[in-house]
Amino acid sequence: MKPIIIAGLKYFFFFCLLYGTLTALSLIPQVGKTLNDIYRRPTQRILTSLFDKAHLQLGSDRNDVDIIRVEYASKKMVQQQMRSAGKTNVQINGRLYEFSFYNTFLSFYIFLLVLMILSPLPRKEMLIGLLAGSILFYLFSVFRTSIALLFFFNDPVVDIYHYSDFWVEAIRKLNNFLTLGINLLIVLVLWITLAFRKKNWKKLLQASK
């Protein structure tokens, strides 16, 4: 068998081993819950600062560590209710948007981690790459969630934002476009940008000799 095919099979084996181990660890309920909590905290802050016209609350599902629940309501509507009730505190029923933490972030983040770890990089460069990749992929996942939320916030019933028909249609199309395949593509683009350079690119191509 040609050396490159052996090298490919070896890489595939180590990838499956490392990816399988990390995925299995992430599926332990306590680990999944902790990671879900760690992800939600900064995301709540970012989304709250992005959507200043909405009340937002990110929570987890007691029975499913995969789920992130976003409860939201219009600040304007809440203030109107408070005024009409003559109170400074009112109980409101927010709307609910749920998304999969694993499909939005964790599974693909593990994919990026494993690709980076198995890349031929000096330790320092790998650590910098891992840090930059983690931040960039996290920001992309928040962007993806914020596009979905922005679409819901423009629903006339929800009445939080009132973008023009053109922009609502553009947001709807972008929301539909941001599929799991795009998550995968972003991971690949990040990996190529952070792990590949002139010398190791050539090294990979010369592996068959």
Added chain:
Amino acid sequence: MSSKKKTKNKQAPVDWRQSLRSWLQDRNPILKFLLGFIGCMSLFYIFYYSGLYRNHLELPFLNGQVRISNALLHLFGQATEANGTLISSADFSVNVKNGCDGLEAMAILVSGIVIFPVALKYKFPGIAVGILILFVANIFRIAGLYLAGKYFSSQVFDILHIQGGFIIFTLLSILLWFIWMNWATDKSQKSVSS
């Protein structure tokens, strides 16, 4: 004190520019490649989300994959039926939708081959063999998902659907691309030297 500060302030932007320049130089061919790759993938997505594909090609392509996967399951002794995009039996059924068609992984491989700087005569075999391998692997993936759903829990099915079925399938496409790149550069260098 003030003169020291001034010197520091003058040096800082020069260092930043130099490090950015060396970073870009080190990645120059990679960044060019990335731009080409993103361009090719954009063209693929324009086609993938177009009315032409969605209205006329998607269903026949999915139905074809379902029929072949169903035939494969029969070889494994499963009493399944193929109906449109559905593979079903009394015990379990899977509905094959867009995204399960393996086209994105094929597009990644084809984009990588198309933009790699090597003669066209080396690209065609790479594209043909790569697509064939990924198509066959996707048939096994669909049949495997049916078997996983039938014999294991829904959680196992979900994990295999995304992790095994999607991420590992994409990795297979990347590995095929690397194998082709090695083969193509080797061949082209041999033809230049002879």
